[in-house]
Amino acid sequence: MATIVVPPVTPSPAEDADALLKAFQGWGTDEQAVIGVLAHRDATQRKQIRLTYEENYNENLIQRLQSELSGDLERAMYHWVLDPVERQAVMVNTATKCIHEDYAVIVEIACTNSSSELLAVKRTYHVLYKCSLEEDVAARATGNLRSLLLALVSTYRYDGDEVNDALAKSEAKILHETVTNGDTDHGELIRIVGTRSRAQLNATFSWFRDERGTSITKLHAPRFDHQALQHGADPTGYSHALRTALRCISDANKYFVKVLRNAMHKSGTNEDSLTRVIVLHAEKDLKGIKDAFQKRASVALEKAIGNDTSGDYKSFLMALLGSGI
Structure with missing residues (x-):
């Protein structure tokens, strides 16, 4: 179950686009205004805002966000504003470039999506990068890692419950x-x-x-x-x-709890892992991950993240978790 909170009645895409433009203007960006709009719109609404913003102001919204925001908030917001399938394709492509360190991203997306969802990611990858995901994995991984990753990204598993x-x-x-x-x-x-x-x-x-x-x-x-x-x-x-x-x-769910706990280790926060789990799952199944985290760590995920992050980045993650600060 998703965790983001979308108001029952939202402004039109044109009104949201205008609110974002106003947040960008002046001496500094109003990050809270940006979060207030984009963290509380679903994927379809965000896409309409992107299209309307570009049509009305002759400017790419994602590029403007990248120029207006910075640090962890910029990276998290960039991935959030992408279409969900495109977001996964972009993350997987980034992972293939450091495949012997970032293989977990590829494994997660290959193993937690349904067969049709994984196929959609691969089709989008093909459109974005003019090659197949399998091609990049085969070229950049070696040994048993290559064999495993190719098997995982190439498969079209039966999604039913029947067991032999x-x-x-x-x-x-x-x-x-x-x-x-x-x-x-x-x-x-x-x-x-x-x-x-x-x-x-x-x-x-x-x-x-x-x-x-x-x-x-x-x-x-x-x-x-x-x-x-x-x-x-x-x-x-x-x-x-x-x-x-x-x-x-x-x-x-248990696996992602471990990823989140490792991301908030005493030695320092791994913002990339933290962002990946929250952004990828906020519209899908983050509620189950939150419940599993509470059970395993005896503390709410919101509290753990709140203690480990700060500023606008913290506000954004809290909004995706369905919580205020």
Whole structure:
């Protein structure tokens, strides 16, 4: 469920565009006025505001926002004003340029979207960058990381609930043998994770847990990473990317809670991760992530973010969370 609050009656796109223009004028930008408009409009309304602003003032709204805002607020607002599918395509493209560090963005988008949603992202990517997402992943990743990411972005999973229990049991055995024996050939593991439906994979993970006494994500963590590095198989971050995929598929809300908690670590705030989760999910399923965060951290997500951020950036995130400050 979404968290943004859209008034039951909103101004016309022309009125909103005019309010934004006024916020840009004068000696300084009125950031709160910008937030007051754009953080409380849904994707369709924001698109109409963009089109109307350009038509009325012969100026690209996104470019004007980038020139008027700065820092974390500018980066967050830039992604927010994009169409949701375009936003994901832009984020994925940025991630491919540092793919061995930013693979998590690609994994998240590939594993938490439905098959039709992922296809829409890939089509938009093709239009924006004149090449396929698969092409960029193949060119920029190496080794098992390339194989895994290609499998994840190329798939068109069955989105239904039907499960083959015998298949789940047999493939749980394959997963166990791969992650516990230190195998360097992960072709079968990647095939399973990259092609099976979420329902089928969760049945497989359930068999794994029942038979082995532990979650596959927990078994895969330090033990498998050590073996992979020992065998020279993970110079690219592959094992961490695989664990990210397993966690996203197993329980996406729980995974994003971990991302948020890590982003607000004592050593400093990771604004990029914080922005990514809030902006990508505010219109989709952030309510579930908020509830899971409260349960895991025993503190409201709004309070945690409020304690870790400040200024207009804080105000913007709070607005997307459906909360005032």
